[in-house]
Amino acid sequence: MSHHKYIAIVGIAGVLAWVGWVLVISKLSPYESSGLALLLFFLTLFIALTSTFSVFGFYFRMWLFRNEIFYKHINVSVRQGLFLSLIVNFSLVFQMMKVLTWWSGLLLVVIALLLEFYFSSRDAESSGYSAW
Numbered sequence: 001m002s003h004h005k006y007i008a009i010v011g012i013a014g015v016l017a018w019v020g021w022v023l024v025i026s027k028l029s030p031y032e033s034s035g036l037a038l039l040l041f042f043l044t045l046f047i048a049l050t051s052t053f054s055v056f057g058f059y060f061r062m063w064l065f066r067n068e069i070f071y072k073h074i075n076v077s078v079r080q081g082l083f084l085s086l087i088v089n090f091s092l093v094f095q096m097m098k099v100l101t102w103w104s105g106l107l108l109v110v111i112a113l114l115l116e117f118y119f120s121s122r123d124a125e126s127s128g129y130s131a132w
Contacts, residue, residue, distance in 0.1 A: 003073075006074060007055055007059075010054055010055055010078075011051065011055050013047065014047070014054075014055065017044050017045075017047040017048035018044075018048045020040075020047075020048075021041070021044040021045050024037065024040045024041050025041070028040065028041075042092070045085075045092075046085050049081070049084065049085040049089075050078070050081045050084075051081070052081070053077075053080065053085060054078045054080075054081035055077075057073075057076070057077035058073050058074055058077040061076065075123075076120070076123075079116070079119060080116060083112040083115060084112070086108075086112065087105075087108045087109060087112055090108050091105055091108060
């Protein structure tokens with residue numbers, strides 16, 4: 001499958017997730033079915049943000065690194081989109097619990113950065129060149 005087809009599938013999934021997220025916000029009341037409404041809210045938001053960040057990240061990498069292999073960009077974009085989505089979702093959960101402060105948000109970003117450094121160094125080792 002070409003990288004454009006893969007990104008198109010991810011983009012379509014993102015559009016469907018955004019539509020689902022809007023439906024969850026407009027149709028479900030958190031006061032009546034709080035467990036289901038919150039689960040669907042966070043799940044659809046997570047999928048929508050992951051796909052949106054992945055598509056934007058992939059095209060940004062294609063623009064930035066014009067002469068490289070596109071399939072490497074897909075893996076990195078999806079992984080970083082996943083991390084950014086987790087940061088947003090955990091920040092919203094912390095805000096919902098009224099425990100979000102600037103340092104807890106910064107801690108989420110630092111954890112995501114450390115995970116990204118770990119995975120990018122593993123990718124560099126498996127491809128045979130050093131990331132440092």
